[in-house]
Amino acid sequence: MTNKKIRWDFWTIVTVVILALFAIFLLYPLISLFLSGFKDTETGIWTMDNYARFFSKKYYKSALLNSFKLTISVTLVAILLGVPLAYFMSFYKIKGKGILEILFIISMMSPNFIGAYSWILLLGRSGTVTQFLKGMGIHMPSIYGFGGMLLVFALKLYPFIYMYVSGALKKIDVALSEAAESLGCGGLRKVFTVIMPLVTPTLIAAALLVFMNCMADFGTPALIGEGYRVMPTLVYSEFVGETGGSANFAACMATIMVVVTATIFLIQKWYVNTKSFAMSSMRPIQPKAVHGIKGFLIHLYIYLLAATSIIPQCMVIYTSFRATKMQVFVDGFSLESYRKVFSTAVQSIKNTYLYCLAAIVIIIVLGMLIAYLAVRRKNWLTNIIDTIAMFPYIVPGSVLGITLLIAFNHPPMMLAGSAIIMIISLVIRRQAYTLRSSSAILYQISPSMEEAAISLGDSPSMSFVKVTAKMMLPGVASGAILSWITLINELSSSVMLYTAGTRTMSVAIYNEVIRASYGTAAALATILTITTVVSLLIFFKVSGNKDVTM
Amino acid sequence: MSVSIGIGNVVKKYGDLTIIPDLSAYIKNGEFFTLLGPSGCGKTTLLRMIAGFNSIEGGTIKFDEEVINDIPAQKRNIGMVFQSYAIFPHLTVRQNVEYGLKIRKVPKDKMKDRIDEILKVVKIDEYQDRLPERLSGGQQQRVALARAIVIHPQVLLMDEPLSNLDAKLRIEMRSAIRDVQKQVGITTVYVTHDQEEALAISDRIAVMKQGIIQQIGSPQDIYARPYNAFVSTFIGHSNLFFGTIKKQGDVPTVVFSNGYQVSMPNLVDTVTEGQKAVISVRPEEFSLNEEGLECEIISRTFLGKYTNYFLRFPDGMVLDNQPSIEYSQDLGHVDRIFGVGEKIRLRPNPNKINVFTEDLERSLIKDVKKYDE
Numbered sequence: 033m034t035n036k037k038i039r040w041d042f043w044t045i046v047t048v049v050i051l052a053l054f055a056i057f058l059l060y061p062l063i064s065l066f067l068s069g070f071k072d073t074e075t076g077i078w079t080m081d082n083y084a085r086f087f088s089k090k091y092y093k094s095a096l097l098n099s100f101k102l103t104i105s106v107t108l109v110a111i112l113l114g115v116p117l118a119y120f121m122s123f124y125k126i127k128g129k130g131i132l133e134i135l136f137i138i139s140m141m142s143p144n145f146i147g148a149y150s151w152i153l154l155l156g157r158s159g160t161v162t163q164f165l166k167g168m169g170i171h172m173p174s175i176y177g178f179g180g181m182l183l184v185f186a187l188k189l190y191p192f193i194y195m196y197v198s199g200a201l202k203k204i205d206v207a208l209s210e211a212a213e214s215l216g217c218g219g220l221r222k223v224f225t226v227i228m229p230l231v232t233p234t235l236i237a238a239a240l241l242v243f244m245n246c247m248a249d250f251g252t253p254a255l256i257g258e259g260y261r262v263m264p265t266l267v268y269s270e271f272v273g274e275t276g277g278s279a280n281f282a283a284c285m286a287t288i289m290v291v292v293t294a295t296i297f298l299i300q301k302w303y304v305n306t307k308s309f310a311m312s313s314m315r316p317i318q319p320k321a322v323h324g325i326k327g328f329l330i331h332l333y334i335y336l337l338a339a340t341s342i343i344p345q346c347m348v349i350y351t352s353f354r355a356t357k358m359q360v361f362v363d364g365f366s367l368e369s370y371r372k373v374f375s376t377a378v379q380s381i382k383n384t385y386l387y388c389l390a391a392i393v394i395i396i397v398l399g400m401l402i403a404y405l406a407v408r409r410k411n412w413l414t415n416i417i418d419t420i421a422m423f424p425y426i427v428p429g430s431v432l433g434i435t436l437l438i439a440f441n442h443p444p445m446m447l448a449g450s451a452i453i454m455i456i457s458l459v460i461r462r463q464a465y466t467l468r469s470s471s472a473i474l475y476q477i478s479p480s481m482e483e484a485a486i487s488l489g490d491s492p493s494m495s496f497v498k499v500t501a502k503m504m505l506p507g508v509a510s511g512a513i514l515s516w517i518t519l520i521n522e523l524s525s526s527v528m529l530y531t532a533g534t535r536t537m538s539v540a541i542y543n544e545v546i547r548a549s550y551g552t553a554a555a556l557a558t559i560l561t562i563t564t565v566v567s568l569l570i571f572f573k574v575s576g577n578k579d580v581t582m
Numbered sequence: 583m584s585v586s587i588g589i590g591n592v593v594k595k596y597g598d599l600t601i602i603p604d605l606s607a608y609i610k611n612g613e614f615f616t617l618l619g620p621s622g623c624g625k626t627t628l629l630r631m632i633a634g635f636n637s638i639e640g641g642t643i644k645f646d647e648e649v650i651n652d653i654p655a656q657k658r659n660i661g662m663v664f665q666s667y668a669i670f671p672h673l674t675v676r677q678n679v680e681y682g683l684k685i686r687k688v689p690k691d692k693m694k695d696r697i698d699e700i701l702k703v704v705k706i707d708e709y710q711d712r713l714p715e716r717l718s719g720g721q722q723q724r725v726a727l728a729r730a731i732v733i734h735p736q737v738l739l740m741d742e743p744l745s746n747l748d749a750k751l752r753i754e755m756r757s758a759i760r761d762v763q764k765q766v767g768i769t770t771v772y773v774t775h776d777q778e779e780a781l782a783i784s785d786r787i788a789v790m791k792q793g794i795i796q797q798i799g800s801p802q803d804i805y806a807r808p809y810n811a812f813v814s815t816f817i818g819h820s821n822l823f824f825g826t827i828k829k830q831g832d833v834p835t836v837v838f839s840n841g842y843q844v845s846m847p848n849l850v851d852t853v854t855e856g857q858k859a860v861i862s863v864r865p866e867e868f869s870l871n872e873e874g875l876e877c878e879i880i881s882r883t884f885l886g887k888y889t890n891y892f893l894r895f896p897d898g899m900v901l902d903n904q905p906s907i908e909y910s911q912d913l914g915h916v917d918r919i920f921g922v923g924e925k926i927r928l929r930p931n932p933n934k935i936n937v938f939t940e941d942l943e944r945s946l947i948k949d950v951k952k953y954d955e
Binding site for chain 2: 205207208210211212213214215216217218221222225226229230232309311314315
């Protein structure tokens with residue numbers, strides 16, 4: 033009897049199947065992209081020309097530089113907005129805290145490009161505020177370009193910092209703060225020598241999320257970037273552009289983006305691994321009442337921030353009910369925009385729900401199986417799976433779109449333009465949240481439950497389905513809802529992959545905004561926002577709290 | 583450097599809820615003073631009032647002659663050891679100990695000497711460059727102690743510092759704490775719910791119940807001469823019997839309800855003929871005697887050094903609602919171990935037993951003080 037032979041039990045088969053799926057839909061496309069960047073468009077022979085071209089022309093280099101400038105600025109501003117917010121909300125009793133928390137999460141979960149779009153509605157060339165001030169003789173600075181993007185991104189992304197840092201502050205034992213005081217250290221000095229260092233690893237993780245999100249986002253720069261070129265828009269225009277674009281050159285630039293994000297990701301991972309420490313809180317920090325001028329200023333800061341974050345959302349809803357004539361807003365309200373949406377764009381609504389439902393089912397099944405392999409069947413093969421499952425973190429959406437197109441644009445896998453490729457990209461983009469929540473819940477379920485089922489005569493596959501999977505579901509659900517919310521709002525990859533028949537809502541909104549058809553865009557955005565909010569409310573109900581960690 | 587602590591009529595309220603109605607105590611300079619009581623008795627609340635983490639709703643707390651009510655915690659110059667240790671997880675052992683000295687702007691060379699010295703005193707100098715998460719519970723405890731002592735505080739406050747350690751380590755650490763405290767000679771207030779720990783470690787103990795101090799005294803006094811029945815049953819075990827006082831003749835006697843008499847020359851003079859009382863006998867204060875009180879053994883536990891018997895006395899002899907009636911048989915001088923169901927006769931030792939008023943509130947033994955000085 034030799035044990036060296038591979039035993040073909042249920043979990044071995046699952047391992048092999050998942051590895052095969054990863055190889056086909058993730059590794060193969062990424063390798064195709066990488067190789068494609070080294071090919072000449074005309075002749076197809078191997079060359080370094082694409083890279084030489086990128087690094088020699090100021091036009092391209094400046095886009096990379098711009099991306100860095102924008103992303104670093106956004107990350108810093110988001111930290112400056114989010115950290116004080118988290119501190120105030122955790123340490124002081126804030127009036128209306130419950131509603132504020134929900135507002136911050138809603139503004140975090142709504143898609144970037146709708147934020148950009150609503151700021152155009154407010155401060156754009158024909159924006160409400162701009163027009164109003166113009167009537168009074170005041171000219172607003174332009175929202176388009178670097179400043180506008182900084183505004184939109186920072187207001188969109190600071191809630192990530194807030195959520196993460198609040199989560200970390202909740203884990204601090206109040207005794208640590210008291211220990212500092214007992215040693216003679218109070219006030220700001222305590223904040224900077226004890227509280228801040230304790231949340232720094234978490235802050236770094238949150239900053240990375242903001243950085244990646246901003247670096248990879250396509251919608252916002254496409255809508256209000258205008259002359260300010262950044263990498264995602266450059267890749268997009270090079271890839272789909274009618275002005276003599278080159279897929280190979282786009283692949284080269286996409287590879288450069290992946291290298292950048294991967295480097296940042298690895299640095300962050302290394303930092304967190306070396307610097308993090310376990311914290312357990314016996315007595316969490318209790319918020320204190322705050323009065324007087326200090327209390328007033330703190331409340332003012334929080335309310336202003338919440339208002340600036342949520343007003344754009346309201347603006348979209350308001351706009352969707354305005355009367356329009358030939359795409360131009362006129363006085364009064366009507367349901368015209370909605371009528372138009374339901375006569376022309378109903379396909380995109382159907383597509384969105386259909387694709388996302390299909391994707392979420394696959395995501396849940398995959399998420400649970402991969403989590404099980406990674407947690408319960410630790411070996412070198414499942415380690416590989418676990419590592420590959422992290423790849424989507426570092427591949428920007430638009431890059432993923434290109435990657436899939438390059439890989440599946442020829443037989444035997446001719447998927448370009450199909451619904452299947454849309455679903456595949458959605459699954460790849462957003463399975464991480466579900467995978468993470470599945471692993472987390474699995475660590476809390478004792479393996480002996482399943483062993484009991486097997487000891488009573490069940491097969492490993494059935495005992496997983498009947499026992500472990502059922503117990504995992506509540507935990508999986510919270511991650512799946514996050515996956516769902518980000519799925520329905522996905523733009524970056526879809527905009528690369530869609531065709532007339534496979535348009536989703538977010539793509540339709542993008543198209544409508546580009547065509548300056550703001551009424552229908554607003555109506556679609558409202559439908560999307562309402563779906564998001566309803567999903568979020570379900571999330572709060574399912575998870576029983578308001579901690580969204582992504 | 584070290585100070586006395588004067589607690590005068592302090593009150594603690596949370597909204598309408600009064601935790602401490604009116605509490606006074608005096609803690610001498612340099613002594614090891616323990617607040618002992620069941621959970622929820624207000625001992626930690628009182629400690630945190632001394633530390634400055636809880637507000638004081640009435641009365642005063644003084645360090646020597648200075649009222650500290652309105653001084654914030656970080657200005658009180660206290661050293662505090664927390665139940666959860668509260669070691670800063672982002673700093674190494676040395677940096678943790680250094681923290682308070684840096685705040686005090688102690689010169690570099692002096693700081694180094696003081697840290698080196700204290701790390702040796704608490705025996706953690708070999709771990710000084712480690713991060714706290716790589717230390718065991720006992721080692722973390724030593725870091726917390728070093729960090730609190732190194733700043734030369736006026737008082738050292740400890741909030742159930744040993745409750746998260748296993749039994750063996752607890753005993754080792756409590757003598758370590760005791761040694762270090764005596765070495766640096768600092769006024770220490772120590773909170774615990776573990777009576778054995780309190781007896782082992784303290785100069786004096788304050789036994790608390792529902793925000794009120796029941797007795798302050800040395801461990802020996804509190805154990806041997808409890809001021810009321812709560813103290814006698816909370817510290818160690820006591821069996822409570824109904825009794826009556828007989829005052830005919832020179833020497834007063836207490837009479838058990840079955841008529842058994844014990845002559846008690848140490849009762850206070852104010853006792854009256856026929857006064858109802860409660861007699862408190864510890865398990866080790868019984869001895870086998872043919873003329874003793876008859877009882878039946880209902881179960882027994884063998885504990886090595888001695889055997890604990892659980893007893894049943896005839897109806898109406900003992901107070902209701904006692905968890906058990908016990909007799910400890912010292913196995914060092916024993917003829918035989920009794921079996922369950924056997925009847926034995928036990929004689930209470932008149933020099934040891936205590937007598938309380940009928941309402942259980944006050945001892946009737948001479949010279950038993952509620953607060954000793």
